[in-house]
Amino acid sequence: MSIYNADHAWLMLADGTTYEGRSFGAKGTAIGEVVFTTGMTGCQETLTDPSYFGQITVQTFPLIGNYGTNDDDVESDDIYMKGYIVREWCDSPSNFRATERIDNFLKRHGTIGLFDIDTRALTRRLREHGVMNGVITTEPITPENREQLLAQLGAFVIRDAVDTISTPAQRLYPAHGPRKYRVALFDFGYKRNIRESLRARGCDVLIVPARTTAAELAQLKPDGILLSNGPGDPGENVQVIENLRDIVALGIPIMGVCLGHQLMALARGGKTVKLGYGHRGGNQPVIDFETGRTFVTTQNHGYAVLGDSLDPAIARVSHVNANDKTCEGVEYLDVPVFTVQFHPEACAGPADTSFLFDKFLRMIDKQKEGK
Structure with missing residues (x-):
């Protein structure tokens, strides 16, 4: 089955801008500070860098996970970011050191992933308006829960990191x-x-x-x-x-x-x-x-x-x-x-x-x- 038959997922920023894409990694809802990284390689090191604690990270490079993940290229024992956003992830990694797909790596660490959105548009928005809080979720954002989520975004602060x-x-x-x-x-x-x-x-x-x-x-x-x-x-x-x-x-x-x-x-x-x-x-x-x-x-x-x-x-x-x-x-x-x-x-x-x-x-x- 194509990864593009995956379930839907959403990102909503604190200014109300909403992006609809597809889900990979874990399911659920998480709030964090949305930031972007321009790294072309090292996605596993990025995911396990504790400095991303409390953040939802956007990869500007369009294809992530093409060489998979392994047990060696980690910077810590866990993923501390709240969510991970990419344009496209590779479900057939090709590298002799690979032991796992990035999708499974995210699932194992309970990290929500979102793909198939316009990451260039999202990055431009963050560059023009500055990093802002956001919610990443596999549950639909509806008129009924939108205002509650926006209120939570307004109150979120990374503390005691x-x-x-x-x-x-x-x-x-x-x-x-x-x-x-x-x-x-x-x-x-x-x-x-x-x-x-x-x-x-x-x-x-x-x-x-x-x-x-x-x-x-x-x-x-x-x-x-x-x-x-x-x-x-x-x-x-x-x-x-x-x-x-x-x-x-x-x-x-x-x-x-x-x-x-x-x-x-x-x-x-x-x-x-x-x-x-x-x-x-x-x-x-x-x-x-x-x-x-x-x-x-x-x-x-x-x-x-x-x-x-x-x-x-x-x-x-x-x-x-x-x-x-x-x-x-x-x-x-x-x-x-x-x-x-x-x-x-x-x-x-x-x-x-x-x-x-x-x-x-x-x-x-x-x-x-x-x-």
Whole structure:
């Protein structure tokens, strides 16, 4: 049977715009923030990226799932997004590593899918009006339930994202090969390949809960600290930000990625702002001020650091987005800390900036030599 004989499904945005398509994945109704990603590959990594917590994700690339899914290319153990929207999904994947169709992958994780809608029109609307809440459902939207759904959309806010998905306990992952350093990786919703990038460079990686304090961290005696990516409004994490002020004072080298970049800026007196439609995908150009080079990066964020809100006596903007000139990196001048908005582990995506993990380890080397 053709996938185009599938049951109907709908998306309604908070402004009342409604799209009717067809259902794949799980059945049901879910409300979330509707965003789009421009990635051409890596749909399984996108689906399992915890930074999509509470969101309904639209793929701008028209055909998704042609190489299927497997047990290896995941960034976490679950799908945290509320819904998944594509123009077309492939029901006959062709890849020697494939073990499952994307439809079954969504069903197994209880994630609602919608296809056979004009994703270009939907993306244009989000670009012109900004991301907005939406409801994805396999139940018909009728005059009787429309107003109730619109009221729910108006009240929906992504809350407690980091606390909801962060690990409740520490977990150690040993280095691949000879051990060089021990790195504490804060779990704000970390991607697995951040962890693996460190392990591949000889680091034992200790995953720690988001609210780990400076006192707790000092007892663990890590050689370095990595602040991970994660979902939600960075300003919501008041206790984490307060903890980071004390953690910086320990003098341990720190690298921040994505949400970790934003949280560090807030801890050092900076400000963040919500972007109109964010940066999501594997084709974001970033200018490195130190070298003058432009790197193509993988990104997934809806907030940005306001570079001019940071005290120039203690911080300098190191990278900016070549498209909209938003802050993409910060070097801190008074402490051994640097942060970036993009994803140097880049799974899926370009590996242009994977050298930043080596920079982080050189910071640890330098501190060890100085002691």
